[in-house]
Amino acid sequence: MLALLACMSLASCTTGGGEEVQYVKIGQNLCSFLAEGNQPLEIDVKASPAEWTVEAGATWVKAERTADRTLTVTVEDNDTGSERSAVLTVTAGQAVQEIGIRQLAADGAFARFRKLDTFSMGAAMSPSGRYAGGFVISIAPDDSYQYSPTIVDLETDEWHQFGPYPESVYALHQTMAVTDQGLLFISDGTNGGQIAIDLNGDIFIPEAPADFQFRPEIQGTSADGNFWVGFGKKEAGGLYYPLLWIDGAAQELSLPEKNYREEELRAGVMARSISANGEVIYGTS
Secondary structure, rough: EEEEEOOOOOEEEEEOOOOOOEEEOOOEEEEEEEOOOOHHHHHHEEEOOOOOOEOOOOOEEEEEEEEEEEEEEOOOOOOOOOOOEEEEEEEEEEEEEEEEEOOOOOOOOOOOOOOOOOOEEEEOOOOOOOEEEEEEEOOOOOOEEEEEEEEEEEEOOOEEEOOEEOOOOEEEEEEEOOOOOOOEEEEEEEOOOEEEEOOOOOOOOOOOOOOOOOOOOOEEEOOOOOEEEEEEEEOOOOEEEEEEEEOOEEEOOOOOOOOOOOOOOOOEEEEEEEOOOOOEEEOOO
């Protein structure tokens, strides 16, 4: 059972002359279940008058009062082939509160979450979710910073960690992207631009077109890893230009004449991401 919404919910009213307060307060007003193998769910109920009742709105849900303040909910296995829902109604005097029940189909799945505390300054995930990449900061014997690029295979739980590299070589400060082939792009605060590192620990510096004076920033990749997008500058104080790499070779994309407000471009355009199939490039001005 996964609690989708755990909050205290209250319904109340008064009788006749307003002397008696009637209410129903429940500990959870929405819950969901897997298609099969569910354990009974207990929900806390506070009510006045104390003799509250519960009614299930579907035959596959069983809801019963198992203690003064406990409502126990059980569901049958779902073999209907589709997701289903129902409502439980809890009543105390004239006060009424509803609890939503949802149950997944047999082929349904919950999102699974795993928190990785290893990375410093955030991380990136590849388009399909195969790899997560980032870096770890540690302290060198001379009290300077050092950086260890790290790529995690989320299917096999295999970790690829390289370095540490001293900040005089690479001062890594922001992870930008990782491909489904395990190529990780991290911005370099010392030298500008980025490093790209693969699963073998091989490093190279992505290059901009020949007329760009500054190293570029790669922001996103397609699922097959053949297309990268980002931006760069041709001169100090100049505009940002969107860039596209095809199989590692950079090319400049055309700038729109105006920004989205139909004004002259002030800082240029940055390509920020690309669709998984490589057909649509997203950016900002």
